[in-house]
Amino acid sequence: DQQVKQNSPSLSVQEGRISILNCDYTNSMFDYFLWYKKYPAEGPTFLISISSIKDKNEDGRFTVFLNKSAKHLSLHIVPSQPGDSAVYFCAASARGLNEKLTFGTGTRLTIIP
Amino acid sequence: DVKVTQSSRYLVKRTGEKVFLECVQDMDHENMFWYRQDPGLGLRLIYFSYDVKMKEKGDIPEGYSVSREKKERFSLILESASTNQTSMYLCASSFEVQQYFGPGTRLTVT
Numbered sequence: 380d381q382q383v384k385q386n387s388p389s390l391s392v393q394e395g396r397i398s399i400l401n402c403d404y405t406n407s408m409f410d411y412f413l414w415y416k417k418y419p420a421e422g423p424t425f426l427i428s429i430s431s432i433k434d435k436n437e438d439g440r441f442t443v444f445l446n447k448s449a450k451h452l453s454l455h456i457v458p459s460q461p462g463d464s465a466v467y468f469c470a471a472s473a474r475g476l477n478e479k480l481t482f483g484t485g486t487r488l489t490i491i492p
Numbered sequence: 493d494v495k496v497t498q499s500s501r502y503l504v505k506r507t508g509e510k511v512f513l514e515c516v517q518d519m520d521h522e523n524m525f526w527y528r529q530d531p532g533l534g535l536r537l538i539y540f541s542y543d544v545k546m547k548e549k550g551d552i553p554e555g556y557s558v559s560r561e562k563k564e565r566f567s568l569i570l571e572s573a574s575t576n577q578t579s580m581y582l583c584a585s586s587f588e589v590q591q592y593f594g595p596g597t598r599l600t601v602t
Contacts, residue, residue, distance in 0.1 A: 388532070411589050422496070422582055422593030423535070468534060472589045478523050478542075479550075480591060484534035 402469035496594035515583030
């Protein structure tokens with residue numbers, strides 16, 4: 380039972396344009412969401428997070444949007460750069476229960492120069 | 493900066509061998525985690541630990557065990573390696589929700 384879903388395994392975007400990565404979840408207990416970026420042969424690195432009390436969080440070129448009623452979050456990267464080419468994982472946590480993260484299956488983003 | 497290190501980047505083992513994967517973190521984090529990453533399946537939690545000598549099963553614990561004798565060290569053990577355990581293994585530590593990952597160990601079982 381996949382509680383966190385990333386339905387697009389891959390995405391290609393032109394350099395300079397906006398990249399939008401999507402994530403859906405089913406567990407209404409999730410109240411904290413994170414995005415991680417992973418390059419080949421490296422561990423994931425934290426990118427940005429959002430609490431369920433917010434609907435938007437920005438950090439430079441990265442913005443995460445949360446729609447609780449739709450159980451959907453998205454990561455916007457603008458403008459996209461070649462160094463953004465990586466696999467992106469969304470993750471969710473129910474902080475009242477424990478510190479476990481449930482990860483999605485990942486989206487491979489390719490930025491075309 | 494948080495540093496999580498894993499004992500090997502690449503490992504090749506034979507079927508039936510006992511395999512030890514070591515993970516060390518330097519930030520005095522209470523929580524440590526072992527995942528495996530496979531194409532199309534994302535990161536799946538094998539085991540985690542909230543304290544020394546404490547462990548809990550994750551989503552796919554079968555065929556694995558763990559040991560946490562010291563706060564900074566969390567070991568993953570494959571008692572008898574099988575070819576379906578060929579994967580990328582990732583260790584992480586955390587204080588609160590955000591987890592910090594090591595570089596991963598690419599394990600191949602032949």
